[in-house]
Amino acid sequence: MPDTARNFVGEPLLAIHDLHAWYGExxxxxxxxxxxxxxxxxTLLGRNGAGKSTTLKSIMGIVPKRQGSIRLQDHEIIELAPYAIAPHGVAFCPEDRGIYATLDVKENLELPPRIDQHGLSTEQILDLFPQLRERLHSPGSKLSGGEQQMLAIGRILRTGARLLLLDEPTEGLAPSIVEQIGDTIARLKQQGYTILLVEQNLRFAMSVADYHYLIDHGQVVASYDRQTIEQHTDTLLERLGV
Ligand SMILES: Nc1ncnc2c1ncn2[C@@H]1O[C@H](COP(=O)(O)OP(=O)(O)OP(=O)(O)O)[C@@H](O)[C@H]1O
Ligand SMILES: [Mg+2]
Incomplete structure (x- = not known):
């Protein structure tokens, strides 16, 4: 594997080493x-079933059996229960977005607990996503896919997490909404958040991310930075089956 990880600038916030995970047998x-x-x-890139979501879920402790090392700053979290992992400053936005259909936008936003003083207030979240302000009293079931995704991302900012795990935030969204999600990710990065993102949309991944890992059959088979991924676009499109 070309180990561009060695060229990473800055301290690792998250370091995963030799992670194994099982569902039953x-x-x-x-x-x-x-x-x-x-x-x-x-970003984590890879075909359907490669193990991308399982990697994010393993970080959150919600995969039944895992082994190896997951370090968040200086803390080993692999043995911790999910409720003990979130206070280390990490939050997960699942692929299905997890919006409550019968609760309105405000209620959905105010559901997660604030873990520390970094947690954004409802007002701050609405400043980041002005469209949600207009929909504040609409039930989750009446939101468009893009609005649901913004709500799902906005909601985890309330916890005060500084590491955001986003599972396919652009899936099923129209190009103009994908662009908005890209702008949001760029803004969150500017504000100092660290983001680990699962993506199947290679162009989108290339537009937002600094580094990429290609996952296949539960293993990292390649990694790229902004420059090296440009030289591998054709092969990647083929390997991702898109
Ligand atoms: N709850 C589960 N029980 C049993 N097997 C599972 C479960 N969730 C995922 N798997 C299996 O684990 C493997 C990895 O799945 P995972 O969801 O991590 O893939 P993925 O890369 O996120 O794929 P996709 O792009 O389809 O979301 C697949 O073979 C999948 O069928
Ligand atoms: Mg997945």
Missing amino acids: SHVLHGIDITVPQGTVV
Whole structure:
């Protein structure tokens, strides 16, 4: 594997080493190594079933069995229960977005607990996503896909997490909305958040991220920075099956 991780600038906020994960008897991650430097955007690329979501879920402690090392700053978190992992400053936005259909935007936003003083207030979240302000009293079921995604991202900012794990935030969204999600990610990065992002949309990944890992069959098979990924676009499009 070309180890561009060595060229990473800055302290790693998240360092995953030799991560294995299982669902029952099914062994799905086979020794993942990933470094996410503080203040960067990093993507996990890979085909359906490669193990991208399982990697994010392993960080949150919500995969039944895992082994290896997951370090968040100086803390080893692999043995911790999910409720004990979130206070280390990490939050997860799942692929299905997890919006409550019967609750309105404000209620959905105010659901997660604030963990520390970094947590954004409802007002601050609405400043980041002005469209949500207009929809404040609409139920989750009436939101467009883009609005749901913004709500899902906005909601995790309330916790005070500084490391955001986003699972396919652009999936199923129109190009103009994808662009808005890209702008949001860029703004969050400017504000000092660190983002680990699962993406199948290579062009989008290239536009937002500093580093990329290609995952296949539960292993990291390649990694790239902004320059090296440009030289591998054709092969990647083929490998991602898009
Ligand atoms: N809850 C589960 N129980 C059993 N097997 C699972 C479960 N979730 C995922 N798997 C299996 O684990 C492997 C990795 O799945 P994962 O969801 O991590 O892939 P992914 O890269 O996120 O794929 P996709 O692009 O389709 O979201 C797949 O073979 C999948 O079928
Ligand atoms: Mg997935």
